[in-house]
Amino acid sequence: MIHLKKLLLLSALTVCSGLVTAQTNGSNSPYSRYGFGLLNDRAQGFNKGMSGLAYGMRNGKELNAKNPASYSSIDSLSFIFDIGLSLQNGNLEQNGRKVNAHNTSVDYVSMGFRVSPRLGMSIGLLPFSTIGYSMNNSRSMDLPTGEVIQTMNYSGDGGLHEVYAGLGWQPLRNFSIGANIGYLWGSVSNTVLASFNDANIASTRRFYDADVRTYKIDFGIQHEFSLNKNDRLTAGLTYGLGHGIGSTAYFYNQKITSGNVSGADTLATSNAYQLPHTFGAGLVWTHKGNLRIGADYQLQKWSNVTMPTVEVQNGEYQYVARQGNYTDLHKITVGGEYIPNPNGVRWRDFVRYRAGFSYSTPYTKVDGKDGPRDYCVSLGVGLPVINFHNNRSIVNISAQYEHVKPKFAGMITENYLRLCIGLSFNERWFMKWKVE
Numbered sequence: 001m002i003h004l005k006k007l008l009l010l011s012a013l014t015v016c017s018g019l020v021t022a023q024t025n026g027s028n029s030p031y032s033r034y035g036f037g038l039l040n041d042r043a044q045g046f047n048k049g050m051s052g053l054a055y056g057m058r059n060g061k062e063l064n065a066k067n068p069a070s071y072s073s074i075d076s077l078s079f080i081f082d083i084g085l086s087l088q089n090g091n092l093e094q095n096g097r098k099v100n101a102h103n104t105s106v107d108y109v110s111m112g113f114r115v116s117p118r119l120g121m122s123i124g125l126l127p128f129s130t131i132g133y134s135m136n137n138s139r140s141m142d143l144p145t146g147e148v149i150q151t152m153n154y155s156g157d158g159g160l161h162e163v164y165a166g167l168g169w170q171p172l173r174n175f176s177i178g179a180n181i182g183y184l185w186g187s188v189s190n191t192v193l194a195s196f197n198d199a200n201i202a203s204t205r206r207f208y209d210a211d212v213r214t215y216k217i218d219f220g221i222q223h224e225f226s227l228n229k230n231d232r233l234t235a236g237l238t239y240g241l242g243h244g245i246g247s248t249a250y251f252y253n254q255k256i257t258s259g260n261v262s263g264a265d266t267l268a269t270s271n272a273y274q275l276p277h278t279f280g281a282g283l284v285w286t287h288k289g290n291l292r293i294g295a296d297y298q299l300q301k302w303s304n305v306t307m308p309t310v311e312v313q314n315g316e317y318q319y320v321a322r323q324g325n326y327t328d329l330h331k332i333t334v335g336g337e338y339i340p341n342p343n344g345v346r347w348r349d350f351v352r353y354r355a356g357f358s359y360s361t362p363y364t365k366v367d368g369k370d371g372p373r374d375y376c377v378s379l380g381v382g383l384p385v386i387n388f389h390n391n392r393s394i395v396n397i398s399a400q401y402e403h404v405k406p407k408f409a410g411m412i413t414e415n416y417l418r419l420c421i422g423l424s425f426n427e428r429w430f431m432k433w434k435v436e
Contacts, residue, residue: 028090028092028099028101028103028132028133028134029090029092029132029133029404029414030092030133030135030154030412031364031366031371031372031404031412031414032129032130032131032132032133032156033131033133033154033156033190034364034365034366034371035129035302035307035326035363035364036128036129036131036159036160036188036212036273037129037130037131037132037156037158037159037160037188038129038130038131039128039129039329039363040107040126040127040128040129040130041358042054042065042066042108042126043066043107044062044063044064044065044082044084044107044108044110044422045082045084045382045394045396045398045420045421045422045423045424046059046062046063046064046352046382046394046396046422046424047064047066047335047354047356048084048378048380048396048398048400048420048422049335049337049354049355049356049378049379049380049381049382049396049397049398049420050333050335050336050337050354050355050356050378050380051333051334051335051356051357051358051376051377051378051400052066052296052333052335052356052358053282053284053294053295053296053333053334053335053336053356054066054067054236054282054296055067055220055236055237055238055280055281055282055283055296056222056233056234056235056236056282056283056284056294056296057070057234057236057282057284057292057294058070058073058176058222058224058234058236058284059073060073060074060075060078061078061080061392061394061424061426062080062424063080063082063110063111063112063122063124063424065108065110065122065124065126065164065166065180066220066238066280067178067220067222067236067238067280067282068122068166068167068168068178068179068180068218068219068220069168069176069177069178069220069221069222069236070168070176070178070220070222070236071112071120071121071122071166071167071168071178072118072119072120072168072169072170072176072178073120073168073170073176074112074113074114074120074168075114076114076117078112078113078114078392078426078427079111079112079113079426079427080111080112080113080424080425080426081110081111081424081425081426082108082109082110082111082112082124082422082423082424082425083106083108083109083110083422083423084106084107084108084109084396084420084421084422084423085104085105085106085107085420085421085422086103086104086105086107086418086419086420086421087103087104087418087419087421088102088103088104088105088416088417088418088419089101089102089416089417089418090102090103090414090415090416090417091414091415091416092412092413092414093412093413093414093415094410094411094412094413095410103132105127105130107126107127107420107422108124108125108126108127109124109125110122110123110124110125110126111123111124115167118169118170118171119167119168119169119170120167120168121165121166121167121168122164122165122166122168122180123164123165123166124163124164125161125162125163125164126161126162126164127159127160127161127162128159128160128161128162128184128186128216129159129160129186130159131156131157131158131159131188131189131190132156132157132159133154133155133156134153134154134155134156135153135154135155136151136152136153136154137151137152138150138151138152139152145198145200148196148197148198148201149196149197150194150195150196151194151195151196151197152192152193152194153191153192153193153194153195154190154191154192155190155191155193156189156190156191157189158186158187158188158189159186159187160184160185160186160188160212161184161185161186162182162183162184162216163182163183164180164181164182164183164216165180165181165182166178166179166180166181166218167179168220174223174224174225174226175221175222175223175224176221176222176223177219177220177221178219178220178221178222179217179218179219179220180216180217180218180220181215181216181217182215182216182217182218183213183214183215183216184212184213184214184215184216184275185211185212185213185214186211186212187209187210187211187212188208188209188210188212188249189207189208189209189210190207190208190209191205191206191207191208192205192206193205193206199258202255202256202257202262203255203256203257204253204254204255204256205252205253205254205255205256206251206252206253206254206310207250207251207252207254208249208250208251208252208308209249209250209252210247210248210249210250210272210273210308211247212245212247212273213245213247214243214245214246214247214275215243216240216241216275217240217241218238218239218240218241218278219238219239219240219241220236220237220238220239221236221237221238222234222235222236223235230287230288231285231286231287231288232285232286233283233284233285233286234283234284234286235281235282235283236280236281236282236283236284237280237281238278238279238280238281239277239278239279239280240275240276240277240278240279240280241275241277242274242275242276242277242278242301242304242305243274243275244271244273244274244306245271245272245273245274245275246270246271247271247272247273248268248269248270248271248272249268249269249272249273249308249319249321250266250267250268250319251266251267251268251308251310251317251319252264252265252266252267253265253266253267253317265317267317267318267319268319269308269319269320269321271306271321272306272307272308272321273305273306273307273308273321274304274305274306274307275305276300276301276302276304276305276329276363277300277301277304278298278299278300278301279298279299279301280296280297280298280299281296281297282294282295282296282297283295289339289342290338290339290340290341290342291336291337291338291339292336292337293335293336294334294335294336295332295333295334295335296331296332296333296334297330297331297332297333298329298330298331298333299328299329299330300328300329300331300363301328302326302327302328302329302363302364303323303324303326303327303328304323305323305326306321306322306323307321307322307325307326308320308321308322309321309322309325325365326363326364326365327361327362327363327364327365327370328361328363329360329361329362329363330360330361331358331359331360331361332358332359332360333356333357333358334356334357334358335354335355335356335357335378336354336355336356337352337353337354337382338352338353338354339351339352339353347384347386350384350386351381351382351383351384352380352381352382352394353380353381354378354379354380354381354382354398355378355379355380356376356377356378357375357376357377357378358374358375358376359373359374359375359376360373360374360376361373361374362374366406366411369407369408370407371406371407372404372405372406372407372411372412372413372414373404373405373406373407374402374403374404374405375402375403375404375405376400376401376402376403377400377401378398378399378400378401379398379399380396380397380398380399380420381396381397381398382394382395382396382397383395383396383397392426392427393423393424393425393426393427394423394424394426395421395422395423395424396420396421396422396423396424397419397420397421397422398419398420399417399418399419399420400416400417400418400420401415401416401417401418402414402415402416402418403415404416
């Protein structure tokens with residue numbers, strides 16, 4: 001029976017992976033045209049209401065992919081299946097002009113279980129980044145033949161996805177280590193089209209395209225400290241391996257006349273991309289099992305990675321991989337969770353109340369200047385599902401307000417309201433029933 005249930009969950013994971021791959025376009029942000037796009041925070045249902053607080057979070061009823069050392073806390077009775085989606089309303093503003101955008105995305109799908117005492121495992125699929133935007137602007141040009149209107153259209157789509165398998169092991173009391181090994185794949189596509197209202201003037205189109213496929217490895221450590229009978233601290237550290245990606249990036253410079261490509265240059269650069277070294281540290285204080293408060297810090301070393309860029313040398317275009325076009329990302333997160341009475345008997349005793357805040361600097365540059373800073377405030381609840389067969393499953397609901405603020409005047413300001421819904425389905429499938 002257990003093997004059948006595992007097979008059903010693996011089948012569900014396969015089906016949901018198609019949904020995640022097909023529906024990760026959760027943004028209309030023009031800032032997604034830079035680098036790999038908008039980066040996913042890897043948060044899951046339980047910590048989205050805490051703005052992604054994770055490195056020191058450890059609970060056997062939750063899946064925490066941001067620190068794989070936490071998998072060792074999964075108990076022998078649990079088989080966790082976790083899936084989440086987001087509904088988003090965005091408002092983009094520049095120089096008094098406002099645009100609204102709506103998006104729906106499947107955020108993650110994962111499952112976890114205990115392999116043996118002190119050894120837990122998780123398998124899942126997460127978006128790594130998202131590209132999705134379309135914008136245009138027009139200007140008047142005076143030519144010898146008269147005035148013409150030039151329209152610049154910028155569009156892009158794609159993004160990267162990560163499928164992973166991870167183990168968390170507790171070799172010593174209160175000390176755990178873990179690792180996620182994943183496969184990263186997806187596409188990076190951006191187009192710049194310059195067209196004119198005069199059919200006698202040829203349009204130009206620049207198309208940037210790459211298929212990215214590589215491995216991804218993340219390590220984690222957690223150590224618990226008992227302060228007294230009511231309080232304990234959990235410290236967490238993570239490291240994501242930075243490395244080169246062997247993918248080739250292409251640049252197409254095309255001239256279009258009457259809808260047909262009349263001339264084109266194709267440039268390519270190999271080993272165009274890199275993943276950054278990523279470091280994370282977090283601390284969580286737990287009081288009487290019903291209050292958790294913590295803070296995280298993350299550093300992503302994007303300033304040292306290479307990305308493809310167009311250069312003009314001796315009047316000719318060159319497409320080369322260069323460092324220095326990006327900047328290090330720093331992120332700070334604080335959050336907490338409160339449960340009225342974990343040992344209570346009423347449903348309301350087990351409701352989880354959550355809140356969090358995060359601040360992040362950009363990893364991209366816009367026209368040589370640092371991109372926008374990101375502020376996020378979140379509130380959430382975890383609603384327990386309790387019936388005769390089930391007392392561990394949770395419906396996680398959270399609301400997030402995200403403010404993307406540019407550092408320089410004239411750039412686009414973005415505001416997002418986001419509703420996140422997750423189901424953490426946790427059944428005691430491995431309990432051995434006895435009849436007396």
